[in-house]
Amino acid sequence: MRIGLTGGIGSGKSTVAGFLREAGAAIVDTDAISRALTLPGGAAMPAITEQFGAEFVTADGALDRDRMRALAFSDTAAKRRLEAILHPLITAEALAQAEAARAPLVVFDVPLLVESGRWRPRVARVLVIDCTVDTQRARVLQRPGWTPARVDGALAAQATREARRAAADAVILNEELPLAALRNEVMSLAARWGCETMTPP
Structure with missing residues (x-):
């Protein structure tokens, strides 16, 4: 179930x-998936960089979470743009983890x-x-x-x-x-x- x-x-x-x-x-943690997608080399980073610019990327190539959080809280359109990138990737990985679970x-x-x-x-x-x-x-x-x-x-x-x-x-x-x-x-x-x-x- x-x-x-x-x-x-x-x-x-x-x-x-x-x-x-x-x-x-078996726990499928969507927050953990989201964090992994926005680490250096994460699958979401190319699209995030293209959409929001290099100022939202840390020196090591991860998402600047504090800067993005501040933007998302103040700008609904920016929040939607971020969600359009992340949500399909999170859903795909979450469903893959669920399929692999034995519980x-x-x-x-x-x-x-x-x-x-x-x-x-x-x-x-x-x-x-x-x-x-x-x-x-x-x-x-x-x-x-x-x-x-x-x-x-x-x-x-x-x-x-x-x-x-x-x-x-x-x-x-x-x-x-x-x-x-x-x-x-x-x-x-x-x-x-x-x-x-x-x-x-």
């Missing part, structure tokens, strides 16, 4: 992905699953990790280099809690939830969905 995992920034989605991996799921569950970890509109038809279930916006903001501000303005920009670029919950087949509310309790919820869900992949006798 193919599962889509998503959640807003600071929701705890990465922690949940780790628990799903522990439960035996009862394949989990696509997609931060912008709801926003993209492209992933829902490709998965059987969507799991949303949810928390309040205030909790998101407080968690992310503890990360190095994050300012209130940068956090607010990231939140504004993502779907609302309501939109994510509306797209979900299951929601885990990760609000003041002890780590052990979060793990138990994830393991229970993984066991249930893993059983659904078995062929009835």
Whole structure:
């Protein structure tokens, strides 16, 4: 079974992905794929350089992520141009990794699953990790280099809690939830969905 995992920034989605991996799921991390595509020699770099210019490329040939992030947050058209380059490459690599996986569950970890509109038809279930916006903001501000303005920009670029919950087949509310309790919820869900992949006798 193919599962889509998503959640807003600071929701705890990465922690949940780790628990799903522990439960035996294969994790396809679209953020990791995106980073690989924009490293020196990455498949997306020629098109990014052509579209945005050398000022968005570091000395070693990688994407200048901070400069591009600032542009994407302030310029919707530039963000669309970047997505037009990256999204087809990310999707192709993610599907290739899923085909190669040998696990009862394949989990696509997609931060912008709801926003993209492209992933829902490709998965059987969507799991949303949810928390309040205030909790998101407080968690992310503890990360190095994050300012209130940068956090607010990231939140504004993502779907609302309501939109994510509306797209979900299951929601885990990760609000003041002890780590052990979060793990138990994830393991229970993984066991249930893993059983659904078995062929009835």
